[in-house]
Amino acid sequence: MNPITPIINGMAITLKHMFMKPVTLQYPDERPKVAERFRGLHGLKVSHSKAKCVACYLCPTVCPAKCITVEAGEDANHDKYATVYEIDMLRCIFCGYCVEACPVDALKMTGEFELANYSRQDFIYSKERLLEKQ
Amino acid sequence: MVNLTIDDKQVTAPKTATIYEAAKINGINIPILCHDKKLKPFGACRMCLVEVEQMKGRQIPACTTPATEGMIIRTSTPDIIKARKMVLELLLLNHPLDCPVCDKSGDCDLQNLTYEYKVNSNRFTDEKFNHEIDYNNPLIERDMNRCVLCGKCARICDEIVSFGALTFIDRGIDTKIGCEFDDPLNCEFCGSCISVCPVGALLARPFKHKARFWAMTKHTSVCGYCGTGCNVTLGVKDNKVLTTIYDEEQGFHKGQLCVRGRFGYQFINSAQRLSKPLVRKNGVLSESTWDEALEIVAGRLKGGSNVAALATPRLTNEELSLFKTMLLENVGTKNFDHAAGYAHAALTEGFARSFGATASSASILDIQKSDFLLVIKTDAYETHPVVGFEINMAVKNKGVKLSILSDKRGKLSKLPDAKTLVHRPGSEIALLNSIAKTILDEKMVDASAAAVAGYAELEKALSGFSAEAIAEQSGLNAADIKKLASEYASSEKALIIFPTGQAYTGHNAVLASALANLAIITGKYGKEGCGVLCLSEKNNSQGAVDMGFYPQDGGLNSVQILDACINGTVKTLFVAGENPLVSYPDRNKVKAALDAVEFLVVSELFLTETAAMADVVLPVCSYAEKEGTFTSTDRRVQFIKPAIRKSVQIKTDFEIFSDLITRLGGQPPLRPALQFEEIAANTPGYLGMNHVSLQKNGAFAPVITIPAFVAPQALTPVVSETGKLALVTGSALYHSGTLSQYGEGPMHVCPEGYIELSRSDASAYKIAENDLCTVSSATGSMQLKAKISLRMPAGVVFAPYHFSATPINSIWSGAPVTLVTLVK
Ligand code: SF4
Ligand code: SF4
Ligand code: SF4
Ligand code: SF4
Ligand code: SF4
Numbered sequence: 001m002n003p004i005t006p007i008i009n010g011m012a013i014t015l016k017h018m019f020m021k022p023v024t025l026q027y028p029d030e031r032p033k034v035a036e037r038f039r040g041l042h043g044l045k046v047s048h049s050k051a052k053c054v055a056c057y058l059c060p061t062v063c064p065a066k067c068i069t070v071e072a073g074e075d076a077n078h079d080k081y082a083t084v085y086e087i088d089m090l091r092c093i094f095c096g097y098c099v100e101a102c103p104v105d106a107l108k109m110t111g112e113f114e115l116a117n118y119s120r121q122d123f124i125y126s127k128e129r130l131l132e133k134q
Numbered sequence: 135m136v137n138l139t140i141d142d143k144q145v146t147a148p149k150t151a152t153i154y155e156a157a158k159i160n161g162i163n164i165p166i167l168c169h170d171k172k173l174k175p176f177g178a179c180r181m182c183l184v185e186v187e188q189m190k191g192r193q194i195p196a197c198t199t200p201a202t203e204g205m206i207i208r209t210s211t212p213d214i215i216k217a218r219k220m221v222l223e224l225l226l227l228n229h230p231l232d233c234p235v236c237d238k239s240g241d242c243d244l245q246n247l248t249y250e251y252k253v254n255s256n257r258f259t260d261e262k263f264n265h266e267i268d269y270n271n272p273l274i275e276r277d278m279n280r281c282v283l284c285g286k287c288a289r290i291c292d293e294i295v296s297f298g299a300l301t302f303i304d305r306g307i308d309t310k311i312g313c314e315f316d317d318p319l320n321c322e323f324c325g326s327c328i329s330v331c332p333v334g335a336l337l338a339r340p341f342k343h344k345a346r347f348w349a350m351t352k353h354t355s356v357c358g359y360c361g362t363g364c365n366v367t368l369g370v371k372d373n374k375v376l377t378t379i380y381d382e383e384q385g386f387h388k389g390q391l392c393v394r395g396r397f398g399y400q401f402i403n404s405a406q407r408l409s410k411p412l413v414r415k416n417g418v419l420s421e422s423t424w425d426e427a428l429e430i431v432a433g434r435l436k437g438g439s440n441v442a443a444l445a446t447p448r449l450t451n452e453e454l455s456l457f458k459t460m461l462l463e464n465v466g467t468k469n470f471d472h473a474a475g476y477a478h479a480a481l482t483e484g485f486a487r488s489f490g491a492t493a494s495s496a497s498i499l500d501i502q503k504s505d506f507l508l509v510i511k512t513d514a515y516e517t518h519p520v521v522g523f524e525i526n527m528a529v530k531n532k533g534v535k536l537s538i539l540s541d542k543r544g545k546l547s548k549l550p551d552a553k554t555l556v557h558r559p560g561s562e563i564a565l566l567n568s569i570a571k572t573i574l575d576e577k578m579v580d581a582s583a584a585a586v587a588g589y590a591e592l593e594k595a596l597s598g599f600s601a602e603a604i605a606e607q608s609g610l611n612a613a614d615i616k617k618l619a620s621e622y623a624s625s626e627k628a629l630i631i632f633p634t635g636q637a638y639t640g641h642n643a644v645l646a647s648a649l650a651n652l653a654i655i656t657g658k659y660g661k662e663g664c665g666v667l668c669l670s671e672k673n674n675s676q677g678a679v680d681m682g683f684y685p686q687d688g689g690l691n692s693v694q695i696l697d698a699c700i701n702g703t704v705k706t707l708f709v710a711g712e713n714p715l716v717s718y719p720d721r722n723k724v725k726a727a728l729d730a731v732e733f734l735v736v737s738e739l740f741l742t743e744t745a746a747m748a749d750v751v752l753p754v755c756s757y758a759e760k761e762g763t764f765t766s767t768d769r770r771v772q773f774i775k776p777a778i779r780k781s782v783q784i785k786t787d788f789e790i791f792s793d794l795i796t797r798l799g800g801q802p803p804l805r806p807a808l809q810f811e812e813i814a815a816n817t818p819g820y821l822g823m824n825h826v827s828l829q830k831n832g833a834f835a836p837v838i839t840i841p842a843f844v845a846p847q848a849l850t851p852v853v854s855e856t857g858k859l860a861l862v863t864g865s866a867l868y869h870s871g872t873l874s875q876y877g878e879g880p881m882h883v884c885p886e887g888y889i890e891l892s893r894s895d896a897s898a899y900k901i902a903e904n905d906l907c908t909v910s911s912a913t914g915s916m917q918l919k920a921k922i923s924l925r926m927p928a929g930v931v932f933a934p935y936h937f938s939a940t941p942i943n944s945i946w947s948g949a950p951v952t953l954v955t956l957v958k
C-alpha cells in the first residue's frame with residue numbers, strides 16, 4: 001500500500017467530522033437533555049400540599065443498598081406520615097426499586113444528576129430536600 | 135383414635151379432634167381465619183372449607199366438624215380453592231385495604247391469605263364500612279372498618295379472660311364489635327383481644343406506627359414483673375424494645391399475658407434510666423466513673439458485720455447467689471434479706487416447717503387438673519392475672535369448683551358458681567384453723583394423716599377453733615364454714631392458692647402452715663391437681679428463696695437491718711434494686727434508717743426515692759439486657775438472654791458484684807453460666823440443669839415434701855372500733871411492685887394510688903367517686919382519691935401500695951389490718 005494512503009484516509013475522516021454535529025457536550029455551558037426514564041435524584045411527590053408518602057416502610061424494606069431511613073408518626077387527623085424521610089445518596093445505587101415498591105406512588109426519580117457535594121453529611125437528603133418543588 | 139383419609143393420606147387422630155385438628159396433627163395445613171386452638175370452635179369465616187366424600191362432596195368447615203371414622207376428606211380441590219377465593223373476595227369487599235398505614239401489615243392473616251390465594255381483583259363492588267375509629271383509648275385502638283367479624287376478641291375476652299368487655303353489637307350489615315351500648319372500652323387491658331385479632335382492627339396504641347412487623351427482631355424472654363413467669367417475645371428495632379409480640383406457642387399460657395406483661399415494657403428504654411454512676415460529693419449526687427464509684431463501695435464493704443444488704447427478687451438467680459457469696463465470703467456478713475423480710479416467710483418459714491421444703495407443693499399446671507380450688511383472697515387474680523386465666527378456664531371449661539375465702543369480693547367471685555365467703559379482715563387464719571377443726575370433728579381426715587408428725591398436737595391445739603367460735607369473730611356463719619370444709623375434704627383433688635407479697639403481711643408463715651395443715655390432714659398434696667400453691671410476688675421471688683438470699687444462722691432480717699441502721703450497728707447498707715422507702719411498711723422508720731446509716735449504696739435502673747438518698751448509685755441493667763435465670767412461683771427455672779445491647783456506661787448487677795469481689799481480693803466467676811453451674815450443684819431440685827438445656831422451655835425444679843403438722847397458736851382477733859374502717863393493703867391489677875410505675879401502659883390506666891370503699895361507707899361518709907379523702911391511722915395521715923366499688927364490704931377499705939407519689943406506707947406500718955379514719 002502506498003504509505004500516503006492511510007494519512008489521506010485519516011485526514012478525510014478528520015475533515016468529515018469537522019462538518020458534523022459535535023458529540024462532546026460543553027458542560028457546564030451546555031447541558032444534557034436527560035431521558036424521561038432517567039433515574040436521578042429522588043423526589044417525594046406532593047398532593048394537597050402534603051407529601052403523598054404514608055410512611056409504609058416498603059421502600060426502606062426493598063432498597064438493596066439500605067440507604068433509606070423512614071420514621072412514621074401520627075398527625076393531628078390520626079393519619080400516618082413520615083416524620084423522617086432520608087436517603088443517603090452516597091450509598092444509593094439508583095436502581096429505582098423504591099419507586100416501584102411504593103404503594104401510593106409517592107416517590108419518583110427526577111432528572112437531577114448533579115449530586116456532587118463538599119461534605120459527606122450533605123449527601124444525606126432529608127425530607128425537605130427531597131420534597132417536590134411546586 | 136379414629137382413622138380417616140385426608141388428601142389421599144391415611145391418618146389417625148384422637149377421637150375429640152375436629153377435621154382441622156386431625157389435618158394439623160398430620161402435617162396438612164388448612165387455612166383458618168376465625169379459629170384459634172385456645173378457643174371453642176366457632177365457624178364464622180368459612181376459610182377452612184373442605185370436601186367430605188361421605189357428605190356427597192359438600193363443602194363443610196373443618197374447624198367445627200368432628201373427625202369421624204372412615205371420613206375421606208379433600209382439602210384443596212379446585213372447587214375448594216374457588217370457594218376460599220370467594221370468601222376472601224367478600225371479606226375484602228368492605229375492607230379498607232389500608233395495609234400501607236395499618237400496623238398489622240406483615241403479620242395479618244387476611245393479608246397473608248389474600249397473597250396465598252392470589253386474590254388480586256374483586257368481582258363485586260360495595261361501599262366500605264364507615265365506623266368511627268376509637269383513637270382515644272390509651273392502650274387499644276379499635277378500627278372496626280378492618281374487622282372481619284371472626285369473633286375471636288369477644289370469645290377470648292369471655293372464655294379465657296372472663297371479662298366480657300367486647301361483643302357483637304348491632305345487626306346485619308351494621309354488625310360490629312363493641313362494648314355494651316357502644317361505650318368506650320374500659321376493661322382490664324390484658325391485650326388478649328389484640329393478640330388474637332387476625333387483622334388490624336384491634337391494635338396496641340402505644341406501638342402505633344412505631345415499626346413494621348418484619349423490621350423487628352423477635353427475642354424470647356421471661357416477663358420481668360410477677361412470679362407467674364410468663365414467656366414473652368420482645369419486638370426489638372434499633373436496640374429498642376418497641377412492643378411485645380404474641381406467640382401462641384409460647385409457655386403454659388400459650389402467649390396470653392396480662393396488662394403489665396403486654397403493655398409495661400417501656401421501662402426498658404425509658405429516658406429516665408440512670409446512665410452513669412453517681413457519687414455524693416458535698417451533699418449532692420454527681421456523675422462519676424465506675425472506677426471511682428466501685429472503689430468507694432469496695433472500701434466501705436470491708437466492714438464485716440457492719441455491712442448489710444437488701445436485694446430485690448427481680449435479680450437473676452446468678453446475681454442473687456453471687457451477691458450472697460460476696461457478702462458471706464468477701465465481706466463477711468450474714469445480714470442480708472429480700473422482699474421486706476416477710477413476703478417470703480410463707481415459703482422460708484411456713485412451708486419449710488410444714489412441707490420440709492421452701493417451695494410450693496403444686497404447680498400452676500395443677501389448676502386445670504384439679505376438682506376443687508380454694509383461693510385465699512380474691513387478690514390472687516390481681517397479683518397473678520395469668521394464673522387467674524388458668525382459674526377462669528378451669529372453672530368455665532373443666533367444671534372445677536371454686537371457693538374463695540376473702541376479705542372482699544373480686545373478679546374471681548364472678549365466675550360461674552364461685553362461692554365467696556367474705557370474712558372480717560384479719561380472720562383468715564382462724565377460719566382456716568376452724569376448717570381443719572371441722573374436718574377433724576366430722577371424721578373427714580385422710581388415712582395418711584395420723585402418721586404425720588405433730589398430729590396429736592394439732593388435734594389438741596385446734597380445740598379452740600370450732601366453727602361456731604370462729605364464725606362469731608370472722609363474720610361468717612358456722613354452717614358455711616362447715617360446708618366449705620366438707621367440700622374441700624370430699625373433693626378427690628383439691629388445690630389451695632394464695633398470693634404473697636409485700637402488701638400482704640397477713641399471708642405469712644402462720645397462714646402458710648394453716649393451709650398446709652388442711653392439705654396434709656386431707657392427704658391433698660403431692661398428687662396431680664392437689665397441694666398448696668403459694669403465688670410469690672416478683673418474677674424471681676422463688677429464685678431468691680432457692681438461692682437462700684434470706685437471713686440464716688443468726689443474720690439480721692430486713693426489719694432488724696433497718697433497726698440496726700438506726701441504732702448504728704449497721705454502718706453500710708447495700709440496696710440492690712429495692713425501693714424500701716415506698717414498698718416497705720412504716721415509711722418514717724425506713725426513712726430514719728436510710729438517713730441514719732453511714733453509707734448507703736443503691737444499684738438501680740432509676741433514681742428512685744431510695745436511690746436519691748444514697749451515697750453511691752450504680753446504674754444497672756433491666757432483664758432485657760442481661761442473661762441468667764428466673765425461677766417462677768411454681769419452680770420453673772427459665773433462661774433469659776439479652777434482647778438489646780446495654781449501653782456502655784451501665785453494668786449488670788452480676789458485673790458489679792464480680793468487680794467488687796475482685797476489689798475485695800476474691801475471685802469471681804467469669805460468666806453467669808459458670809455461676810449457674812455452682813447453683814445447679816448446690817440447690818435442691820436444680821441438679822443437672824444448665825443454661826444450654828434451659829434455653830428452650832426451662833425446666834421444673836422438683837419439690838420433695840416431708841409433711842409435718844404445725845400446731846396453731848391462739849390468735850387475738852382484730853378488734854374493730856366504731857368510726858374506724860379496716861384498711862387492707864394489696865396489689866392493683868395493673869401494677870407489680872414499684873417497677874410498673876415506669877411502664878407507660880400500666881400508668882395510662884392506673885396512674886395513681888386510691889382508696890377503694892363500699893357504697894354504704896361512701897354514702898355514710900358522703901364521699902363521691904374521685905373525691906380526695908384524708909385517711910389517717912395511728913402512724914400518720916395522707917390524701918387519697920376515693921374509688922367506690924361494689925366489691926368492698928361495709929367497714930373495709932382497700933389501698934394499693936405501688937405508688938411513689940402516694941406512698942401508702944405513711945399510714946401503714948405493716949399490720950395486716952390497719953384501723954383508719956376517713957374524712958372528705
Ligand atoms: S434507587 Fe435503589 S438504592 Fe437508591 S434508594 Fe431507591 S431502592 Fe435504594
Ligand atoms: S414506599 Fe412510598 S409511601 Fe412507603 S415509605 Fe416509601 S415513599 Fe413512603
Ligand atoms: S384487653 Fe383483655 S379485657 Fe380488655 S377487651 Fe381485650 S381481652 Fe377483654
Ligand atoms: S376485631 Fe379482630 S378479632 Fe374481633 S371480630 Fe374483628 S377481626 Fe375478629
Ligand atoms: S406480670 Fe405476671 S402474669 Fe402478667 S405477664 Fe408478667 S409474669 Fe405473666
Ligand code: FES
Pocket residue numbers: 165166167168169176177178179180181182183195196197198
Ligand atoms: S376457620 Fe373455620 S370457619 Fe373460620
